[in-house]
Amino acid sequence: MSKTLVWVEHDNASVKDATLAVVTAAAQIGEVTALVAGSGCDAAAAAAAQIAGVSKVLKADDAAYANALAENVAPLVAGLMAGYDAFVAPATTTGKNIAPRVAALLDVMQVSDILSVEGPKTFTRPIYAGNAIATVESSDAKIVLTVRGTAFAKAETTGGSAAVEAVAAGGDAGTSSFIGSEIAKSERPELTSAKIIVSGGRALKDADTFQSVIIPLADKLGAGVGASRAAVDAGYVPNDYQVGQTGKIVAPEVYIAVGISGAIQHLAGMKDSKTIIAINKDEDAPIFQVADIGLVGDLFTLVPELTGKL
Amino acid sequence: MKALVCVKRVIDYNVKPRVKADGTGVDLANVKMSMNPFDEIAVEEAIRLKEKGVVTEIVAVSVGPAKAQETLRTALAMGADRAILVVSETEVEPLAVAKIIKAIADEEQPGLIITGKQAIDDDANQVGQMVAALLGRPQGTFANEIAVEGDSVVVKREIDGGLETVKLALPAIITTDLRLNEPRYASLPNIMKAKSKPLASKTPEDYGVDIAPRLKTLKVTEPPVRSAGIKVPDVDALIAKLKEMGVA
Numbered sequence: 001m002s003k004t005l006v007w008v009e010h011d012n013a014s015v016k017d018a019t020l021a022v023v024t025a026a027a028q029i030g031e032v033t034a035l036v037a038g039s040g041c042d043a044a045a046a047a048a049a050q051i052a053g054v055s056k057v058l059k060a061d062d063a064a065y066a067n068a069l070a071e072n073v074a075p076l077v078a079g080l081m082a083g084y085d086a087f088v089a090p091a092t093t094t095g096k097n098i099a100p101r102v103a104a105l106l107d108v109m110q111v112s113d114i115l116s117v118e119g120p121k122t123f124t125r126p127i128y129a130g131n132a133i134a135t136v137e138s139s140d141a142k143i144v145l146t147v148r149g150t151a152f153a154k155a156e157t158t159g160g161s162a163a164v165e166a167v168a169a170g171g172d173a174g175t176s177s178f179i180g181s182e183i184a185k186s187e188r189p190e191l192t193s194a195k196i197i198v199s200g201g202r203a204l205k206d207a208d209t210f211q212s213v214i215i216p217l218a219d220k221l222g223a224g225v226g227a228s229r230a231a232v233d234a235g236y237v238p239n240d241y242q243v244g245q246t247g248k249i250v251a252p253e254v255y256i257a258v259g260i261s262g263a264i265q266h267l268a269g270m271k272d273s274k275t276i277i278a279i280n281k282d283e284d285a286p287i288f289q290v291a292d293i294g295l296v297g298d299l300f301t302l303v304p305e306l307t308g309k310l
Numbered sequence: 311m312k313a314l315v316c317v318k319r320v321i322d323y324n325v326k327p328r329v330k331a332d333g334t335g336v337d338l339a340n341v342k343m344s345m346n347p348f349d350e351i352a353v354e355e356a357i358r359l360k361e362k363g364v365v366t367e368i369v370a371v372s373v374g375p376a377k378a379q380e381t382l383r384t385a386l387a388m389g390a391d392r393a394i395l396v397v398s399e400t401e402v403e404p405l406a407v408a409k410i411i412k413a414i415a416d417e418e419q420p421g422l423i424i425t426g427k428q429a430i431d432d433d434a435n436q437v438g439q440m441v442a443a444l445l446g447r448p449q450g451t452f453a454n455e456i457a458v459e460g461d462s463v464v465v466k467r468e469i470d471g472g473l474e475t476v477k478l479a480l481p482a483i484i485t486t487d488l489r490l491n492e493p494r495y496a497s498l499p500n501i502m503k504a505k506s507k508p509l510a511s512k513t514p515e516d517y518g519v520d521i522a523p524r525l526k527t528l529k530v531t532e533p534p535v536r537s538a539g540i541k542v543p544d545v546d547a548l549i550a551k552l553k554e555m556g557v558a
Contacts, residue, residue, distance in 0.1 A: 093469040100439035109524035128327040176448040183472035292539040
């Protein structure tokens, strides 16, 4: 049976949700060993040991691993891979930062952002921003994968009872250091993990109108807020709201597109949403071709009415 | 300090990719091709660093078909000084691209290597990190802001939920995210001037890199199509639907 090494995303105290889908994906390839690399990460290692499907936890505890700097953790992972067949990481910014560095150290061609496991070395993955799905087979001796979290069920956080084994740390590569981070403190869920997203387009007219129409609806639903490129380019909202091929790729349970016509590059960023709801005054807008539920009409009366009645 | 910028010729981001009927890939015949948008941002950032006097020379590199020369000419028209095209008419995977760039970096000794975080065709998001690994140098991926300070570069990175700042010893590899800058358009005089800037043509063999693919594409399919939706007449009907889904 294949042996997989899973990158556990954590904050030293607890395991982040993104890890759970990775465990599910890795379990389809072989036995799962979870790697917790951090600093003062006993609690995270204990939490990882509880995850159903994890048979062993490796804990690498060192100040050099505190902020998951790729320069420090990639050599650790590459070294441990002598005993494993596959390294599996979440397709989060952390996983995407580390995994290719590991792959190159192992002389392996990584398979990015997998959607399914089709065989021991065969996977599906999105290309062209999800406009096509490729089935690829690796010929490398070892496999390095990143996993799209929305494509796999989350493993249960309890039920496991894996042993935690400490592994020797490799120390600091000395080429990079962590200065600080600014994590948005808003209560609003972030776009890539939100269950519901309300997005606004150019039809919102200006920044003030975007705020007064979109935000109350999002607040009512506990939703994340997104925007089309047209709305971002027009200055209604900052760039990091942008959903689309060159912005954020999202796949929430419910995506509510308000005043968004549905340009190709916007659709590429949200068409994997489970349910798409579109509100637009133009009944021929392309957004209605992908929407599960469409409401044709003036958003300036419909959206406040919807917000009021919810 | 020299900067190396790596650019890829890809399908234009406004074109809807169509999967070939035989399932072997995406149809690129007679499709508009452009520079990968993230790579445009990389070129722009190098130019801004040159304008600030931090960078003295910008070398644009591309691995791709002979036609990628057009992409490099665009980089030269934007402001790169010279270009290297490593020609391969067959697709080169990120690992092999990284090996070629590593070999070029060994020759050119750049202080910074800047490239897009991912190409919008294969969406691999690998080359920058792989180059960094092969060179044994630090990486600042998904850059939102960069500042060269003495012998290091401070990179503000876009991470899930916010931003993170790291300090990297030079030489370093930077991969660009969308918000790093807004690339300029090349002016007509600069497009004309770019035609006479040096462009060297090489092959992967020149750098001793084996480009035999490690991944075999078994098939390429259309994503599952969404079933035709319904239209609701008013807000009340929409709320009823939301309630059915357990959202409201």
